[in-house]
Amino acid sequence: MLRLLLSACLIVISLDVLAARPEVVVRLKDHLFHPAKVYVPANKKVKLIIINDDDDPEEFDSFALNREKVIFGQSKANLFIGPLAPGTYPFFGQYHPTTAQGEVIVLSPGEEVADVD
Amino acid sequence: MRLFSLLLFSLSLLWVSTAKAEPSEGVVDRVYHPYILPFERELEWRFMSRQNDEGNELLQRIAFGHALSETVIAKFYAVGSRDEQHDDFGLEGYEFEVRWMMTEQGKYWADFGTLFEVEKFHNEKRWEVTTGLVMEKEFGPTSLTVNTLFVYEWGDVPDQELKTQLRMKYRYRWMPLLQPAVELYTGDDFIGIGPAFMGIQRFDSRRQLKWELGFIAAVDSVTKDHTFRFSLEYEF
Numbered sequence: 624m625l626r627l628l629l630s631a632c633l634i635v636i637s638l639d640v641l642a643a644r645p646e647v648v649v650r651l652k653d654h655l656f657h658p659a660k661v662y663v664p665a666n667k668k669v670k671l672i673i674i675n676d677d678d679d680p681e682e683f684d685s686f687a688l689n690r691e692k693v694i695f696g697q698s699k700a701n702l703f704i705g706p707l708a709p710g711t712y713p714f715f716g717q718y719h720p721t722t723a724q725g726e727v728i729v730l731s732p733g734e735e736v737a738d739v740d
Numbered sequence: 741m742r743l744f745s746l747l748l749f750s751l752s753l754l755w756v757s758t759a760k761a762e763p764s765e766g767v768v769d770r771v772y773h774p775y776i777l778p779f780e781r782e783l784e785w786r787f788m789s790r791q792n793d794e795g796n797e798l799l800q801r802i803a804f805g806h807a808l809s810e811t812v813i814a815k816f817y818a819v820g821s822r823d824e825q826h827d828d829f830g831l832e833g834y835e836f837e838v839r840w841m842m843t844e845q846g847k848y849w850a851d852f853g854t855l856f857e858v859e860k861f862h863n864e865k866r867w868e869v870t871t872g873l874v875m876e877k878e879f880g881p882t883s884l885t886v887n888t889l890f891v892y893e894w895g896d897v898p899d900q901e902l903k904t905q906l907r908m909k910y911r912y913r914w915m916p917l918l919q920p921a922v923e924l925y926t927g928d929d930f931i932g933i934g935p936a937f938m939g940i941q942r943f944d945s946r947r948q949l950k951w952e953l954g955f956i957a958a959v960d961s962v963t964k965d966h967t968f969r970f971s972l973e974y975e976f
Contacts, residue, residue, distance in 0.1 A: 668846070682777070686916050689878060690845060693778045693810070703846030708880065718945045 644703075645669050651694065652676040654719035661727045662736050665709045671702040681723060685714035688727060709734070767927045768956045768967040771885050771909040774853025774874045776841040780807035784815075784973045792958075792965040798822040798829065803837075811841040819859070833861040839874070850877040855889070866895040872905075885909040889927075903928060909936065916940050923954050932956040932967065947976045 645664060649671055650657045663669045675681055675694040683692045683702060694700040704712075709731040716723025730736070768788065786801040798821060805815035817835035822828070837857035845851050853874040860867055872889035887907040894900045905927030913919050917939040925932045936954035943949070950973040958965035 680779075686913070689883070689913060691775070691777055692845070695778075701844065701847075703844060705846075717942075720945060 646672060648672045648674065649725070650674045650676055651681055651716070651723065654679075654681070654716060654722040656714075656716070656723055656725040659725040661725065663705065663707070663727060663729055665729050665731055666706045668703060668705045671704060672699060673702060674699040679718065681719065682717035683714060684717040685712060685727075687712040688714060690714075691717075705729075767905055767930045768925045768932055768954075768969060769907075770952070770969070770971065771907045771923060772839065772853075772855055772874045772887050773885055774839075774841055774843075774851050774876050775845055776807060776811055776813045776839060776853075778807050778810045780813055780975060781805070782815075782973050782975045784971060786969070786971040788967060788969045790965070790967040792961075793963045796822070799832070800829075801835070803835075805837075813839050815839075817859075831862045833859050833864075835859040846878075850875050855887070861895075864896055866893070866897055868893045881913050883909075883911045883913065885911070891927075911938070916942075921954075923956060925956060929960075930958060930965070931960040932958045932965070934966075947974070949974050 645667060647661055647663060647669060649661060651673060654677060661671065673683060673692075673694050675696055675698055678696040680693055680695045683690065683694060683700075685691075688704050688707075690702060690704060692700055692702050704727065707727070707729045709729045712727040712729065714725050714727065768790065770786065782803075782805045784801070784803040784805065786799075786803070788797075788799045790797040790799075800820045801817045802820075803815050803817040805813055807813045815837040817837065819832045819835055820829060821832040835857055836859075837855070839856075840854045842852045842854060854871070855874055856869075856871045858867065858869050868891065870889055870891045872887060874885075874887050876883055876885045885908065887905070889905040889907070891903045891905060892900075893903075905925070907926075908924040909921050911919050911921035919938050921936040921938065923934060923936045934954060934956040936952065936956075938950070938952040941949045941951075952969070952971045952973075954967075954969045956967045956969070
């Protein structure tokens with residue numbers, strides 16, 4: 624019985640992996656996120672590819688997104704967020720919180736990007 | 741469908757957990773999360789007070805933890821408890837714990853990790869190993885955390901057998917400083933449930949304090965059996 628349930632969980636996980644995911648690239652340079660406003664579709668899992676061009680590590684931190692992730696200097700890291708309801712979800716770099724700030728803006732279906740950073 | 745699978749999976753674990761129940765102690769402790777950060781260093785103080793018809797059981801743990809990599813953290817505990825014979829507080833044992841974050845947060849349907857810990861009782865030929873799966877699943881602003889643990893004790897113990905425990909926490913991420921939750925603990929002939937609260941206070945870019953508090957009451961007992969637990973975790 625337990626084996627059957629574990630198999631069912633693995634199938635659900637596999638289907639999850641096969642589903643196509645939107646990807647957004649965010650660069651970190653001079654302790655600033657570029658773009659600082661990240662637009663993503665609602666109700667979809669999104670892969671954020673964060674490239675740290677600085678020599679120092681940075682920790683992507685967001686209580687609203689429920690994510691904490693360290694990106695080493697001169698390297699990149701993947702961050703998976705969502706599915707999210709439409710709205711604004713702020714994030715910051717924990718090691719440079721005064722400069723490294725941004726927000727994920729989740730667009731409703733059919734909604735257009737108001738402005739681009 | 742996914743929610744149904746999760747509930748079914750959890751209920752099956754609950755059945756496994758209670759089917760092998762034996763009277764014992766220490767089921768209410770902490771619900772572990774699967775997440776680890778590189779550079780993580782922490783000092784922890786855990787307090788647990790259980791009150792039942794046999795009296796008061798008091799347990800405290802002081803720990804130091806250090807991340808070994810991006811996905812592995814090791815922790816060393818000194819465990820203190822109240823001596824039942826002399827009614828004084830003293831060292832009960834030492835514990836070494838390793839947690840491994842198996843999946844990237846948010847990548848799959850749920851996030852998974854494993855726990856392995858070994859405890860040596862002070863001045864006794866008695867050892868205990870605990871291992872199991874740690875899982876967390878997000879549902880919007882809430883998170884469900886499930887720990888399925890297997891405990892084996894050997895040495896100078898009356899019965900050497902494999903025991904199982906299930907711990908669950910359903911948390912509402914209201915605000916960083918205050919996150920209410922409901923916790924459930926089963927195992928060792930005990931089923932307990934109760935409210936819990938936790939929060940996090942940041943001081944600067946690298947230092948933060950996490951706190952947890954819970955009050956767990958037995959639901960399968962006609963007599964009094966409740967546990968108050970509290971923990972502080974300083975990360976630096």
